[in-house]
Amino acid sequence: MITKENSQFVEISNLIKEYPNPYGEDFRVVENFDLKIKEGEFISLIGHSGCGKSTVLTMLAGLNEISGGGIIVGNKEIDGPGPDRAVVFQAPCLMPWMTAFDNVMLGVKNVYPHVSKQERIQIVEYSLSAVGLGDEMKKYPREMSGGMQQRVGIARAIALQPRVLLLDEPFGRLDSLTRMELQDVIIDILAKEKLTAMIVTHDVDEAVFMADRCVMMSNGPKAGVGEILEIGFPRPRERKEVFDDPNFFAYREHLLAFLEQRSHIKGEPRVFANGEILGFMDKERVEVIRRNHEKVS
Numbered sequence: 001m002i003t004k005e006n007s008q009f010v011e012i013s014n015l016i017k018e019y020p021n022p023y024g025e026d027f028r029v030v031e032n033f034d035l036k037i038k039e040g041e042f043i044s045l046i047g048h049s050g051c052g053k054s055t056v057l058t059m060l061a062g063l064n065e066i067s068g069g070g071i072i073v074g075n076k077e078i079d080g081p082g083p084d085r086a087v088v089f090q091a092p093c094l095m096p097w098m099t100a101f102d103n104v105m106l107g108v109k110n111v112y113p114h115v116s117k118q119e120r121i122q123i124v125e126y127s128l129s130a131v132g133l134g135d136e137m138k139k140y141p142r143e144m145s146g147g148m149q150q151r152v153g154i155a156r157a158i159a160l161q162p163r164v165l166l167l168d169e170p171f172g173r174l175d176s177l178t179r180m181e182l183q184d185v186i187i188d189i190l191a192k193e194k195l196t197a198m199i200v201t202h203d204v205d206e207a208v209f210m211a212d213r214c215v216m217m218s219n220g221p222k223a224g225v226g227e228i229l230e231i232g233f234p235r236p237r238e239r240k241e242v243f244d245d246p247n248f249f250a251y252r253e254h255l256l257a258f259l260e261q262r263s264h265i266k267g268e269p270r271v272f273a274n275g276e277i278l279g280f281m282d283k284e285r286v287e288v289i290r291r292n293h294e295k296v297s
């Protein structure tokens with residue numbers, strides 16, 4: 001039975017993010033981003049580069065301050081990071097002088113200082129085995145491939161026993177074969193641990209294959225949820241079955257059409273004095289900033 005609690009496990013409401021621009025003005029990157037996520041659901045978040053995907057994910061992680069609106073996870077409004085949410089970024093940033101085991105243990109010690117040593121060892125061993133590194137626990141990062149290092153990053157995240165797993169382009173640096181292996185690792189873990197998850201990706205195939213719903217973000221500034229596509233494939237999903245299913249291509253085309261359509265309404269890229277492109281704005285906004293800037297200088 002779906003109760004209210006588990007039908008809206010994560011509630012992102014009217015989320016706003018403003019970053020200051022070089023002229024001291026607030027530049028609204030995300031506006032009124034609304035999304036309810038069911039417990040155990042897997043969401044993929046796609047959108048053009050710079051639209052604000054990482055901004056939304058890091059706010060959900062509690063690592064990036066919220067400018068407006070709110071996020072509730074499991075009936076509790078979030079206020080900073082917490083052990084209920086773990087993040088995997090593109091690069092795992094392992095401690096080079098520590099083995100895979102010790103890298104994972106580091107986080108476990110921080111988050112569960114009162115758990116017995118024996119139990120902590122069990123958690124670390126279980127997590128590394130879950131990502132297929134049961135026999136490589138004593139290896140140092142320099143002895144591991146990029147894919148293996150990212151497995152350690154995933155083990156480190158699940159060892160914290162989170163309820164929500166957040167993945168920001170976690171396979172972006174990996175070759176396609178390793179990418180597929182790790183997609184399967186994540187899918188297995190989510191099913192086993194009954195985690196709720198969100199993956200930011202710009203790979204349309206990945207977005208469809210992995211998720212229950214693909215959330216398409218509109219372009220910034222003031223980016224929000226543009227469209228949501230339900231992916232009807234049952235679980236467990238077999239890669240070959242999914243990729244051979246005619247619906248797979250329909251879903252894929254839908255996402256590509258959304259992205260293609262949006263690529264024409266980006267607005268003007270605004271290059272600031274330091275040469276950095278801070279985002280895409282509509283022409284009127286660029287004009288207002290230009291006039292303000294002239295007044296100041």
Ligand SMILES: Nc1ncnc2c1ncn2[C@@H]1O[C@H](COP(=O)(O)OP(=O)(O)O)[C@@H](O)[C@H]1O
Pocket residue numbers: 019020029047048049050051052053054055056220277278279280
């Ligand atoms: N710390 C920051 N300060 C100022 N602007 C930022 C900061 N982080 C991101 N931005 C801007 O916010 C927008 C969204 O960034 P981001 O969330 O990283 O996009 P995405 O992950 O979709 O590529 C971009 O225009 C980016 O330049």
Ligand SMILES: [Mg+2]
Pocket residue numbers: 053054055
């Ligand atoms: Mg990003």
